[in-house]
Amino acid sequence: MAKNISFYLNGEKIEIQVDEKDLLVDVIRNRIGLKGTKKGCTNGDCGVCTVLLDGEPIRSCITLACMIDGKEIMTIEGLGNAENVHPIQQAFVEEGAIQCGFCTPGMILTTKALLDKKAKPTTGEIKRALSGNFCRCAGYSKILKAVKTASRNLA
Amino acid sequence: MGVILEDLEQEVKAIHADQNDLNVVGKRIKRIEALAKALGTARYAADLKRDDMLIGKALFAKHPHALIKKIDTSRAEELEGVIAVMTAKDLPGRNGYGILIPDKPVIAEKKVKYQGDPVALVAAVNEEIAKKALDLIEVEYAVLPALDDPREAMKDDAVLIHENHPAADKGNILTEVSLTRGDVDKAFAEADIIIENLYETPMVDHSYLEPDVCIAEPDPITGGLLLIAPAQFVHATKRSLAPVFNLPPNKVRVLSPVVGAGYGGKEDSCLDVCSIAGVLALRTKKTVYFELTREEIFRNTGKRHATYIKHRLAATREGKVTAIDVETILDKGAYVSMGGLREPTHAVTQRTVMYAGGAYAIPNARAKSYSVFTNHPYSCAMRGFGAPQAYFAVESQMDELARKLEMDPIELRLKNIVRDGDRTIFGQVMKKSRGLGLEECIAKVKERMEWEKPLERTAGSRKRGRGFSTFLYGTGVPLPFEGASCYATFQTDGTVSIAVSSTEMGQGLLTAFTQIAAETLGVDFDNVVVNISDTDASPDAGPTVASRSTTVVGNAIINGCTQLKNRIMDFASRELKADSRDIDIKEGKVFIVGKPETAVPLGSMVAKAFVNQVPLSATGVWYPPRPTFSGEDGQGDPMHAYAFGAQGVEIEVDTETGEIDIVKFVLACDVGKAINPVNVEQQMEGGAAMGIGWSLMEEIDMSNGVMKNDSFKNYPIPSIKDVPEMDLIIVEHPNELGPFGAKGIGEPPTVPTAPAIRNALYDALGIKFNKIPFTPQRVIEEIKKYENKNS
Numbered sequence A: 001m002a003k004n005i006s007f008y009l010n011g012e013k014i015e016i017q018v019d020e021k022d023l024l025v026d027v028i029r030n031r032i033g034l035k036g037t038k039k040g041c042t043n044g045d046c047g048v049c050t051v052l053l054d055g056e057p058i059r060s061c062i063t064l065a066c067m068i069d070g071k072e073i074m075t076i077e078g079l080g081n082a083e084n085v086h087p088i089q090q091a092f093v094e095e096g097a098i099q100c101g102f103c104t105p106g107m108i109l110t111t112k113a114l115l116d117k118k119a120k121p122t123t124g125e126i127k128r129a130l131s132g133n134f135c136r137c138a139g140y141s142k143i144l145k146a147v148k149t150a151s152r153n154l155a
Numbered sequence B: 001m002g003v004i005l006e007d008l009e010q011e012v013k014a015i016h017a018d019q020n021d022l023n024v025v026g027k028r029i030k031r032i033e034a035l036a037k038a039l040g041t042a043r044y045a046a047d048l049k050r051d052d053m054l055i056g057k058a059l060f061a062k063h064p065h066a067l068i069k070k071i072d073t074s075r076a077e078e079l080e081g082v083i084a085v086m087t088a089k090d091l092p093g094r095n096g097y098g099i100l101i102p103d104k105p106v107i108a109e110k111k112v113k114y115q116g117d118p119v120a121l122v123a124a125v126n127e128e129i130a131k132k133a134l135d136l137i138e139v140e141y142a143v144l145p146a147l148d149d150p151r152e153a154m155k156d157d158a159v160l161i162h163e164n165h166p167a168a169d170k171g172n173i174l175t176e177v178s179l180t181r182g183d184v185d186k187a188f189a190e191a192d193i194i195i196e197n198l199y200e201t202p203m204v205d206h207s208y209l210e211p212d213v214c215i216a217e218p219d220p221i222t223g224g225l226l227l228i229a230p231a232q233f234v235h236a237t238k239r240s241l242a243p244v245f246n247l248p249p250n251k252v253r254v255l256s257p258v259v260g261a262g263y264g265g266k267e268d269s270c271l272d273v274c275s276i277a278g279v280l281a282l283r284t285k286k287t288v289y290f291e292l293t294r295e296e297i298f299r300n301t302g303k304r305h306a307t308y309i310k311h312r313l314a315a316t317r318e319g320k321v322t323a324i325d326v327e328t329i330l331d332k333g334a335y336v337s338m339g340g341l342r343e344p345t346h347a348v349t350q351r352t353v354m355y356a357g358g359a360y361a362i363p364n365a366r367a368k369s370y371s372v373f374t375n376h377p378y379s380c381a382m383r384g385f386g387a388p389q390a391y392f393a394v395e396s397q398m399d400e401l402a403r404k405l406e407m408d409p410i411e412l413r414l415k416n417i418v419r420d421g422d423r424t425i426f427g428q429v430m431k432k433s434r435g436l437g438l439e440e441c442i443a444k445v446k447e448r449m450e451w452e453k454p455l456e457r458t459a460g461s462r463k464r465g466r467g468f469s470t471f472l473y474g475t476g477v478p479l480p481f482e483g484a485s486c487y488a489t490f491q492t493d494g495t496v497s498i499a500v501s502s503t504e505m506g507q508g509l510l511t512a513f514t515q516i517a518a519e520t521l522g523v524d525f526d527n528v529v530v531n532i533s534d535t536d537a538s539p540d541a542g543p544t545v546a547s548r549s550t551t552v553v554g555n556a557i558i559n560g561c562t563q564l565k566n567r568i569m570d571f572a573s574r575e576l577k578a579d580s581r582d583i584d585i586k587e588g589k590v591f592i593v594g595k596p597e598t599a600v601p602l603g604s605m606v607a608k609a610f611v612n613q614v615p616l617s618a619t620g621v622w623y624p625p626r627p628t629f630s631g632e633d634g635q636g637d638p639m640h641a642y643a644f645g646a647q648g649v650e651i652e653v654d655t656e657t658g659e660i661d662i663v664k665f666v667l668a669c670d671v672g673k674a675i676n677p678v679n680v681e682q683q684m685e686g687g688a689a690m691g692i693g694w695s696l697m698e699e700i701d702m703s704n705g706v707m708k709n710d711s712f713k714n715y716p717i718p719s720i721k722d723v724p725e726m727d728l729i730i731v732e733h734p735n736e737l738g739p740f741g742a743k744g745i746g747e748p749p750t751v752p753t754a755p756a757i758r759n760a761l762y763d764a765l766g767i768k769f770n771k772i773p774f775t776p777q778r779v780i781e782e783i784k785k786y787e788n789k790n791s
């Protein structure tokens, strides 16, 4: 069944008709055309589809689009761009925390949610926050370093 | 120990003396494509999907082993929005493909041999209709018993999986590879000590996070096809699939955007998705988008070969290993893939015999490996290509020997490792000139592990232990065609374009290639652009596998750039009126050596050369010495480059929960030369983490050919919590044949982890764990068994 929803995407108001079965990830990627949000398992297990819903990381592959009516969504495109690279993105690049890059957008947004809540997280807190985002290239030590660098640079 | 390290350091300094004036190579340069990946603007294949494409879907086998009695697609065809339904009879060309041999059907016709065999394909206007159409296809099967265990499948009375396999040796045995050296029986008869054990390693999944997808687009001008897919070998994809499409290879173009990693798997899985999307596109004359779901990726695509290894090792009382006698049975799964045929394409099977004796100079050796068909997913290339399995056995054996002799395990290894002039069990002489940094790796790991200090054994239920292992690993593919080509072009402003068919899948090859080209030509890093993985834009560079791209393709780039450089220097010598041998190019300037005032910007010299009929493009090529490997006795010189390494771990085992904590992890790899140390560290950590997953948590669970754990929910891979902090040491003993001495690094770090952890477990608990993974459950079981036996 079709439903009209409106929400804020990266600060911009979106009004769109969705089917009640439509997944948020598909609406973002296919309808709105923002391809930075990745799809790895469509099962809620890998974390590459992470977006922020009112600042909280969620899996857009197991979130129905109709549920986000009236909410605020941030995707990787909303965090920074080439002219205005966000310090977290910068830190991931600088610290060599990116290999194949498929986990990167999700990893960066999860980091954003963490640092918004806690500017100076401990190693344990970082690991806990990122433990739902797989990186099979497993550059975990460099990812950890990037989060710490970002936390420093944002302070 | 200190003395050895100092000696080694002197030696290393001497080796590197001539590398001091490098400007770009060896520098920690930021990865070219990293920013786009961080911003979410990098485009992977699935990101190129458009609304006007048809959606392809496949109906896969309901049973892992069955005869197809009847297929009725009529109801699916009638569904509105369905554009095409295909079964085997509708295929345009050969119903078979594969990197080594075309034994895997595009659509199964009479029989299905594993869960991943397609029986029918659908193209529809959208996903929902395509899915509905699949539900309307009726297939009648006559179910056959499924074979799970290659040890059973190789018996004479086992049901045959392939009735007429084009390459199988006998029954379900695809191939048998042997190696013999010296007099093994005599050595065992005379041995002071014999160690004999059985080892088992599981089938595991690559679990690259980017799913397999393909966009297939008919070319209205040539009548051919464009295939866009994450690939590891675009030219082989084209070659293997052209007959499937009934097209000549020059009408099939394969293009791979940046790849969300492959680890060996996308060499084959790329063919799986491209064949399906391609035949649907030809049939419908429309662009087709096809992707595998994560569950399908688990069930259908290639895996690491599970192995069963019987390893016997003979040694003297003094700790000299005199012989090995090894039999390995590999679970091939349903199709050949990279499982290995007869000489010279033995592939994974060959590596299990080649590495059966580890990094040691063992004079007598017999190794035999059987690759056996089962009704499992086809086993293929996966980071390490058979070596991790072989090393798990031999490095565990070395540990047992040390224990029997009451000798320090590192000392034992130092007594046996290959040194300059020694032969491996496959007969190749290891040479210092090709880079032989094994001893330095061992010394460094020993130092960082503080091996000499007695281990603090904790009291209570948590037990500590230490383990060690070493390896040698040949990079590149030992096939007669091994080599690479590329194009190198000067633009008229002096900037440089390199076109190469390798793929960027996270290993950082774009950056490493750019560094190599910039260094060779004497131009700025920023003035080089490397264009990758398009069969129409560049010649065949070979597969992006086997840790070979930097070493083999890197040499081709040096060759192409050197040709360009020589042409410009030659032209400049006429312009500047000097001998061409006195001309050099550095930092974007052409000058007479010793006369900085003669410097001319490279761009203007190139522009002048252009109008004076100097060609600005060159084909760079490089071939290693022709690889040899005798099918009779397994002797030869299969590779031109060998990476070496050593690893030490300290673990703490909780004997109540069975959980293993890695408290210290030291890994040293001799890579010859780190073209970009950041990339090398990434490869080391990532490779070792894959080794940790294989050792501690991952195992595909097959029962009667059915996969029980086909999602990340029940097949977890290491998270940030599972990978310990690692002490990574880059050792550089350059290979005279490598680009700037490089030997490759992609796979080697995966090799030593499992045996190092296993040996630490033995040290901690006094229990042998000869089967991986060491899951908490298995650890507890083994402890219980041990206690029952000893009570």
Ligand code: FES
Pocket: A038, A039, A040, A041, A042, A043, A044, A045, A046, A047, A048, A049, A050, A059, A060, A061, A062
């Ligand atoms: S794609 Fe959403 S969690 Fe994997």
Ligand code: FES
Pocket: A097, A098, A099, A100, A101, A102, A103, A104, A134, A135, A136, A137, A138, A139, B209, B260, B261, B506
């Ligand atoms: S960089 Fe490849 S999965 Fe994280």
